[in-house]
Amino acid sequence: MNGSPLPTKRRRFNFRDATLIVAVAGLIWRVARYLANWPLWGDEAFIAVSVITRGFHGLTQPLEYYQIAPPGFLWIERLAVSLMGASELVLRLQPFLCGVASLWLFYRFATRTIDRRSALMAVAMFAASFYPIRHANEVKPYAGDLLLAQAITMLGWAILKRPERWTTWGALTVVSVIGVWISYPLIFVSSGLGIFLAWRVRDDRRLLLVSAIFVSLTCISWAAMYGLIAKPQADAAPFLTSMTTWENSFPPLDRPWRLPLWFIQTHTGNMMAYPYGGNDFGSSITTILVLAGIYSLWRKNRTLLLLLLTPIPPALAAAALHRYPYGTSARIALFLAPAICLLAGAGISELVLRLSIPRFKRFNYAIITAGFVIAALAGAVFSIAVPYKDIDDRELRDVVRAIAAKTEPGDRWVVLNGLTALPRDNGIMLKPWLQHTAQFRYYVLCDASVPFVWNPEPHTQLPSHSGRTWLIVHDAGFEEFLDSVPQQFKSQLAPLGATAQIRADIRFREFVEASVYPSPR
Secondary structure, three states: OOOOOOOOOOOOOOHHHHHHHHHHHHHHHHHHHHHOOOOOOHHHHHHHHHHHHOOOOHHHOOOHHHOOOOHHHHHHHHHHHHHHOOOHHHHOHHHHHHHHHHHHHHHHHHHHHOOHHHHHHHHHHHHOOHHHHHHHHOOOOHHHHHHHHHHHHHHHHHHHHOOOOHHHHHHHHHHHHHHOOOOOOHHHHHHHHHHHHHHHOOOOHHHHHHHHHHHHHHHHHHHHHHHHHHHHHHHHOHHHHHOHHHOOOOOOOOOHHHHHHHHHHHOOOHHHOOOOOOOOOOOHHHHHHHHHHHHHHHHHOHHHHHHHHOOHHHHHHHHHOOOOOOOOOOOOOHHHHHHHHHHHHHHHHHHHHHHOOHHHHHHHHHHHHHHHHHHHHHHHHHHHHOOOOOHHHHHHHHHHHHHHHHOOOOOEEEEEOOOOOOOOOOOHHHOHHHHHHHHHHHHHHHHOOOOEEEOOOOOOOOOOOOOEEEEEEEOOOHHHHHHHOOHHHHHOOOOOOOOOEEEEEEHHHEEEEEEEEEOOO
């Protein structure tokens, strides 16, 4: 012994610890985006206005602004508003919880179905992908689509492993029968799974009967929901399927020679944007990774591969019938996110194993994992540093709240604009002013601290009161308004010398403007 120190053993890269670390990074991004409390943007406001102005029964009728949303999602939103108020955080609570639960379920699913290297890459892909995080923080039903699809897939896998467990069949049936009222595309996941399970248990009459009961009850529940609520929603907005947003979402069956190109463009477009991507072949790298993952699972676990792909045929069939768009937007295909991320993760692992020098394989996994962790944490920082989708959204919210702060007890508001009677026009939903109108309505409804009159008829006689009358106009100037109404209405706002005025210019020359007048005696 010469007293020299013993060599220390270098710590090896631990795949299980790394998987947990990247999942926590994804959770941090989700929580940061939620707590940043972004102002509602137009698409969220479309839904929010219906939720806060209607009761539970009213939400079964066609919605404001021609929106399409499942009744279960709307009822949960309405319950949250009834209990906790209509703030942005309350309205986004349901999607946020769905997003967190989806991350947890995906972590459990990946680590229990594929090898640890592939599971690490799959969880990293899911945790750091933009669209699952974005839609976990928006007043839209897409986060519920993802969560329920993940739950159904996991229950289906449990049945494939142990088909004789009746409690699992029961849980699958209950989740599916209720879930189709919360998520419109869940019927694709459930029907595809039901057909696959029936094929797998075809030699056992009892299990075949159970699978038939599962499919039958799911279809009956879905048919009731569709006939009572989804179809009236769709009938109230028949122009939506012809919007330019969805023009490439349906297979061109009338031009079959275009089908191969449509198929390639669709599956290299925005539906595959994990962790990021876009249309016009913008997600081609992810598509290559998914193909590598399909190759990997075809060799290792074909049952799992087929399970992951089961929602696609029903979804394509619905798109062929122009009943549900397919592929051009990540949000409408978010129910496929678990399959896409798991396959892409398996694909990354396959390529690393095949293309890396053996001694550097663990190092390459560590570098890729670090990249995903950094991307998730950077997303969290950005969510806090720039807490809005568009600066216009924040300015509109700030203006309405500034008016509310200056309003005193005993005052009242006369609010103009915030249109509800809209033309049935296939371009109406793309007009920025319509989104801002919905935002304006939402913030007035939420932040008005005094009674208000909304869009009164020009001849309406306002009741007298002791306070001041605030005239709040959106998307119109005072001069234009006063020139267009009879003198009888003007006299209720006289004298015209404003004692307070707030104005915020925003894009498209829209503004919110407020003037306050003494109450007429």
